[in-house]
Amino acid sequence: MSSLSTPSPPEAGSSPGAKSQTPELPDADPEQVHRGIQAIAGLGPLAVNISIFVWFWGQWTKVLAVLAVAVVLTAANVWLLERLAKRVSREVVETVRMLLNVAGCTVSGHFTRWSPLVWVFIAYNLLWFHGLDRWVRPRVAVYLVLINALALWDGSAPVLALAFSLLGFFGYLLTERRDSLLRGALKKVLEQRARLEKAQEEMRRMHSRAIEQEKLSSLGMMAAGVAHEINNPMSFVASNAHQLLKDLQQEPTLPESLKEHRDEVLPATLEGIKRVNAIVADLRRFARGDPEAFVEYDLNAEVRMALRIAHSQLRHCQVESELGEVGPVVGRSRQIGQVLVNLLVNAGQATAERGVVRISTKQQGEWVRIEIRDTGTGMSPETLRNLFQPFFTTKPPGTGMGLGLAVVHGIVTSHGGRIAVESQVGKGTCFLLSLPRMPPEQPYAASAVEVHHS
Ligand code: ADP
Numbered sequence: 001m002s003s004l005s006t007p008s009p010p011e012a013g014s015s016p017g018a019k020s021q022t023p024e025l026p027d028a029d030p031e032q033v034h035r036g037i038q039a040i041a042g043l044g045p046l047a048v049n050i051s052i053f054v055w056f057w058g059q060w061t062k063v064l065a066v067l068a069v070a071v072v073l074t075a076a077n078v079w080l081l082e083r084l085a086k087r088v089s090r091e092v093v094e095t096v097r098m099l100l101n102v103a104g105c106t107v108s109g110h111f112t113r114w115s116p117l118v119w120v121f122i123a124y125n126l127l128w129f130h131g132l133d134r135w136v137r138p139r140v141a142v143y144l145v146l147i148n149a150l151a152l153w154d155g156s157a158p159v160l161a162l163a164f165s166l167l168g169f170f171g172y173l174l175t176e177r178r179d180s181l182l183r184g185a186l187k188k189v190l191e192q193r194a195r196l197e198k199a200q201e202e203m204r205r206m207h208s209r210a211i212e213q214e215k216l217s218s219l220g221m222m223a224a225g226v227a228h229e230i231n232n233p234m235s236f237v238a239s240n241a242h243q244l245l246k247d248l249q250q251e252p253t254l255p256e257s258l259k260e261h262r263d264e265v266l267p268a269t270l271e272g273i274k275r276v277n278a279i280v281a282d283l284r285r286f287a288r289g290d291p292e293a294f295v296e297y298d299l300n301a302e303v304r305m306a307l308r309i310a311h312s313q314l315r316h317c318q319v320e321s322e323l324g325e326v327g328p329v330v331g332r333s334r335q336i337g338q339v340l341v342n343l344l345v346n347a348g349q350a351t352a353e354r355g356v357v358r359i360s361t362k363q364q365g366e367w368v369r370i371e372i373r374d375t376g377t378g379m380s381p382e383t384l385r386n387l388f389q390p391f392f393t394t395k396p397p398g399t400g401m402g403l404g405l406a407v408v409h410g411i412v413t414s415h416g417g418r419i420a421v422e423s424q425v426g427k428g429t430c431f432l433l434s435l436p437r438m439p440p441e442q443p444y445a446a447s448a449v450e451v452h453h454s
Contacts, residue, residue, distance in 0.1 A: 375427070
């Protein structure tokens with residue numbers, strides 16, 4: 001019977017009421033929950049039915065009535081759960097099942113003269129009500145009132161009605177409380193797990209940034225050493241070559257073979273020396289060895305100048321600028337200018353005809369933000385990983401040296417600033433520089449770079 005047949009177990013997560021209390025709880029698989037408690041749920045009614053059959057053995061009308069109720073209600077319950085549940089809401093199904101249960105218990109109670117064995121099943125049923133849907137409490141009340149009214153009207157002993165109703169009612173309250181406590185504990189565990197996962201992710205990111213920073217600072221030290229070693233011999237190579245050219249130019253009569261040196265070989269050599277000096281200067285900037293002093297400067301004026309210098313690389317695209325009120329900023333203005341030129345040139349080189357390169361500045365508290373966004377090629381995750389390494393380039397030989405962003409990194413870090421890069425292949429790239437309006441005495445040791453690939 002639903003009176004004496006298997007009650008349907010509560011389906012975790014199937015009740016809108018329960019869901020709204022603990023929205024973060026993952027939906028348990030109702031099938032699994034059902035299977036998990038089905039065995040015990042079925043044993044209760046079976047034990048009660050067998051007890052009734054044994055107790056009333058020989059009183060065949062009673063046995064047959066109870067058996068008939070059990071068979072009819074089991075079939076009705078199966079039909080309700082398997083078929084009707086697909087067409088109507090859970091609330092409707094459970095209300096119909098509750099009414100059937102009342103009817104079954106009343107018939108069984110009537111034929112067994114309201115034996116305690118029938119009453120025990122009424123109390124037992126109440127244990128299963130919690131969690132089915134949000135109308136459980138009203139349904140429990142209706143269930144108890146109906147059963148008690150019918151039982152008392154049909155001649156049941158009031159003491160039995162009172163005793164088993166109390167048992168069922170408090171059993172229901174306990175189940176409900178235990179369930180909500182368990183859900184609360186589970187919710188907390190899930191929240192803690194989510195927090196832990198977030199912290200772990202943050203730690204992983206910080207770790208990889210620290211490794212990146214470590215790599216860049218050792219490269220910086222090496223670059224500073226190399227720059228220093230090259231700089232000294234280069235200065236006398238340059239001065240000797242200049243002197244030689246000057247001497248040759250002052251010589252009125254020169255043999256043909258030396259004329260070629262004066263007009264072609266030495267000017268080309270000096271051009272080469274200039275390029276080597278430029279690379280050495282870049283390496284020194286990357287290594288933060290540039291001795292320029294900190295001064296107060298106008299950031300927007302530097303942006304305008306950088307736009308003029310990078311003009312030839314931006315000619316083919318649409319350039320937009322939005323320069324906000326940033327006030328005076330302290331730093332090495334020439335270096336910041338170089339950062340802007342490097343980023344604008346890269347943006348221009350990555351952007352196709354009629355693409356857009358946009359530069360904007362704004363103030364945020366004690367920081368200024370400079371955004372350089374382009375609608376160019378974007379970067380692959382591989383390129384993003386190596387972006388700030390000296391000599392990393394994807395450009396053809398002769399076009400890129402791979403020092404531009406290494407220099408940008410060195411300068412921004414030496415100003416205590418940060419660089420965030422976002423890029424999407426085929427969509428474009430955005431470099432966001434954050435510079436303190438007043439750089440700290442000792443720039444951050446922490447990583448200045450944050451890279452996102454979308
Ligand atoms: P270079 O420009 O000499 O290659 P950089 O250090 O300035 O050296 O840049 C390194 C690499 O980063 C470039 O070769 C390019 O692949 C990539 N890159 C930099 N800026 C952009 C950008 N705005 N869009 C796409 N790729 C970029």
